[in-house]
Amino acid sequence: MDKEFKQKLAEIVKDNAWYMGLGDVSRATGISQTKLRYWERKGYIKSKQGKNQNRKFSYSMLIKAYQIKLFLDQGYTLAVAAEKAENKNNTLKLVRRVIFDRFEDVATYDNHPAINLGYFDEDKDKLLYAVIYDDGTQFKLVPAGTEKID
Numbered sequence: 001m002d003k004e005f006k007q008k009l010a011e012i013v014k015d016n017a018w019y020m021g022l023g024d025v026s027r028a029t030g031i032s033q034t035k036l037r038y039w040e041r042k043g044y045i046k047s048k049q050g051k052n053q054n055r056k057f058s059y060s061m062l063i064k065a066y067q068i069k070l071f072l073d074q075g076y077t078l079a080v081a082a083e084k085a086e087n088k089n090n091t092l093k094l095v096r097r098v099i100f101d102r103f104e105d106v107a108t109y110d111n112h113p114a115i116n117l118g119y120f121d122e123d124k125d126k127l128l129y130a131v132i133y134d135d136g137t138q139f140k141l142v143p144a145g146t147e148k149i150d
Contacts, residue, residue: 018058018059019048019056019057019058019059020056020057020059020062021054021055021056021057022036022037022047022054022055022057024057025057025061025062025065028062028066029062029065029066029069030069031065031066031069036065039065039068039078039082040055042078042082044064044068044078044082044085045057045061045064045065045068046061047061060089063089063092064085064086064089065085067081067084067085067088067089068081068082068085069081071084071085102117102118102128103115103116103117103118104116104117104118107129107149108149109129109131109140109142109149110131112131112132112133113131113132114129114130114131114132114140114149115129115130115132116128116129117129117130119144120141124144125143125144126141126142126143126144127141127142127143127144127146128140128141129141129142129149
């Protein structure tokens with residue numbers, strides 16, 4: 001993958017540069033606008049808004065709000081649900097970082113889609129691939145310089 005493109009894409013995803021209005025978040029999650037405003041006042045979710053502008057929620061906040069709703073549906077209190085959702089969001093941020101730090105390219109391995117995760121070792125002798133099968137993902141080490149892994 002082109003290094004400049006990879007860096008820009010990582011920036012966009014890192015900053016969650018996709019925003020939607022309160023009504024959009026409400027429709028997507030099934031959470032009333034009143035509840036979303038309340039959760040925001042309590043500090044459980046956040047929006048960006050300038051003077052005389054509508055609330056704009058990041059995609060990350062949409063996911064967090066939906067996670068809060070799911071935890072509430074499981075019987076947790078709002079405070080605990082928000083804490084659990086925050087913990088899940090932090091985990092997702094770490095996963096996203098690993099993926100963007102390591103993603104190099106898409107290939108095929110044994111007729112299955114594979115993600116090139118870059119060099120496995122400091123000597124740059126082997127590449128690590130995540131191969132996606134119907135029943136799950138497996139990791140494969142491939143000698144560096146192998147033109148075709150299929």
